[in-house]
Amino acid sequence: MSLPTDFVTEVEQDRRRYRRKQTTRSVLISAASTLVFAVVVALVLANSPGWAVTRETFFSGHYFQLALPAVLKGLWLNVRILFFAVIGVAILAVILATLRSLRGPVFFPLRFLAAAYTDLFRGMPFLIVLYLIGFGIPALNPTERIPAAVLGTIALILTYASYVAEVLRAGLEAVHPSQRFAARSLGLTHGQTLRHIIVPQAVRKVTPALMNDFISMQKDVGLISVLGAVDAIRAAQIQQATTYNFTSYVVAGLLFVAFSWPFIRLSDWYTARLRRREQSGGVV
Amino acid sequence: MLDVKGVVKRFGDNVVLNRLDLTVDQHEVVALIGASGSGKSTLLRCVNLLEQVDDGQIFLSGTDITDPRINADKVRAQLGVVFQHYNLFPHLSVLDNITLAARKVHRTDVAVAEQRGMDLLRRIGLEDKAKAFPDRLSGGQQQRVAIVRAIATDPELLLLDEITSALDPILVGEVLDLVRHLRETGSTILMATHEIAFARTVADRVVFLDGGRIVEQGPPAQVIDAPTEQATRDFLSRVLH
Ligand SMILES: Nc1ncnc2c1ncn2[C@@H]1O[C@H](COP(=O)(O)OP(=O)(O)OP(=O)(O)O)[C@@H](O)[C@H]1O
Ligand SMILES: [Mg+2]
Numbered sequence: 065m066s067l068p069t070d071f072v073t074e075v076e077q078d079r080r081r082y083r084r085k086q087t088t089r090s091v092l093i094s095a096a097s098t099l100v101f102a103v104v105v106a107l108v109l110a111n112s113p114g115w116a117v118t119r120e121t122f123f124s125g126h127y128f129q130l131a132l133p134a135v136l137k138g139l140w141l142n143v144r145i146l147f148f149a150v151i152g153v154a155i156l157a158v159i160l161a162t163l164r165s166l167r168g169p170v171f172f173p174l175r176f177l178a179a180a181y182t183d184l185f186r187g188m189p190f191l192i193v194l195y196l197i198g199f200g201i202p203a204l205n206p207t208e209r210i211p212a213a214v215l216g217t218i219a220l221i222l223t224y225a226s227y228v229a230e231v232l233r234a235g236l237e238a239v240h241p242s243q244r245f246a247a248r249s250l251g252l253t254h255g256q257t258l259r260h261i262i263v264p265q266a267v268r269k270v271t272p273a274l275m276n277d278f279i280s281m282q283k284d285v286g287l288i289s290v291l292g293a294v295d296a297i298r299a300a301q302i303q304q305a306t307t308y309n310f311t312s313y314v315v316a317g318l319l320f321v322a323f324s325w326p327f328i329r330l331s332d333w334y335t336a337r338l339r340r341r342e343q344s345g346g347v348v
Numbered sequence: 349m350l351d352v353k354g355v356v357k358r359f360g361d362n363v364v365l366n367r368l369d370l371t372v373d374q375h376e377v378v379a380l381i382g383a384s385g386s387g388k389s390t391l392l393r394c395v396n397l398l399e400q401v402d403d404g405q406i407f408l409s410g411t412d413i414t415d416p417r418i419n420a421d422k423v424r425a426q427l428g429v430v431f432q433h434y435n436l437f438p439h440l441s442v443l444d445n446i447t448l449a450a451r452k453v454h455r456t457d458v459a460v461a462e463q464r465g466m467d468l469l470r471r472i473g474l475e476d477k478a479k480a481f482p483d484r485l486s487g488g489q490q491q492r493v494a495i496v497r498a499i500a501t502d503p504e505l506l507l508l509d510e511i512t513s514a515l516d517p518i519l520v521g522e523v524l525d526l527v528r529h530l531r532e533t534g535s536t537i538l539m540a541t542h543e544i545a546f547a548r549t550v551a552d553r554v555v556f557l558d559g560g561r562i563v564e565q566g567p568p569a570q571v572i573d574a575p576t577e578q579a580t581r582d583f584l585s586r587v588l589h
Binding site: 073076079083086 | 354403404405414415416417
């Protein structure tokens, strides 16, 4: 290029100064409003009559330390269950979504069963599935003791596979039909079209929804404590029963948040990135 | 009217506009031509404030619209824009598409806005499609509706980016006739186009862009039929033969 573009005119420098000032200003304003908000909350709390007792029962440093090891150990069980449940959900959901997308009258029974399954489990509260599996299967089979954690994992898989299957199916259908025609007219077979064209685009569409399901699974894995498996919540409950102090629940809650926080941020970041890419590629 | 002064636009290391100067006078129709990737769309997007310039200034009716202190929505309300893909809103009828900005942005009375919308539709011979939805229209009809939507609020400047490149030759004719009509009624237009023949008949001035700068500009008879610069000759010989 003939003129150096890294030389910046006075007007542009002025604009940049102004934008920097605006940025600083908004940072300052948000900091100030956060501070005011925090002070108000703190004052309201500190002035409420039961605050001293509440603080001791829910936010006691002593009981926090006491509960932490047991609750952490419980969380490790949650993590392992989540690991196996995610694998199970992935497999079952793909099978269900595939069954539901099968075309042709021969497959009607399979399609119908898959649809009935997803309808049933999407409608049923997870707690009820847990009870039915957790207490129903052992009742069918009284001689053999199946660990509560295994039953909880199964319940989690059954429920979440139905959500995820629907997300996958919707994603496949959301790819514009012209993409399929374009691929078929290049001579790709039905299978190749699915593998190289439809699925890659569908994955991009469904990833935010899938990440959201995963985050909600991370919390729901705590519900298996109702079956008696000693996970983080159950460990907190045991602590509470012996000390009559509720800090252990706060510990469990904080640990769950800390555990899922990275994924929550990741999912937000990824969704924002997808949106930006669509914007710059778009015609506007 | 429009005054582009020393505008720089970069994408990473790619300098797309390199201290570009351009003026468009009132009632003037200016055609931007140039190879694919020469920055025609980028320039229009900068004028429309969809892109932030990296240096230089753009004045619209004397106001510096690159100044971050001004309200970008106010500036865009003075501009009419049509892109290559007629971005009609699929969930609104043709008439609602045309009257949307008048009703929501300019707060015109609904009856007045619809009256004006119907007048415009009559001008492009589509008054019987007023209640139809965009997917019931042909490509040329959709593009004409998009142009009419852009002029419905009497913008000071109309920006057109390759408005015919998604259309077949017959539909192109329909759309170009409409642009000619707009020129006769005194609209100010800045358009990017690959239709050299069209630029020749409708533009007051043709501007040839290359390497992020204006290489040559002037009346069509001069730039298209008797170009003085080698780059212009090369480009024209490639597109005309
Ligand atoms: N959002 C973006 N990010 C990065 N580079 C971009 C972006 N938009 C445009 N470019 C680059 O800027 C250059 C100019 O693009 P522009 O769309 O303005 O060209 P054009 O003259 O309109 O071409 P055409 O005639 O094909 O429409 C190209 O090299 C393009 O790759
Ligand atoms: Mg372009």
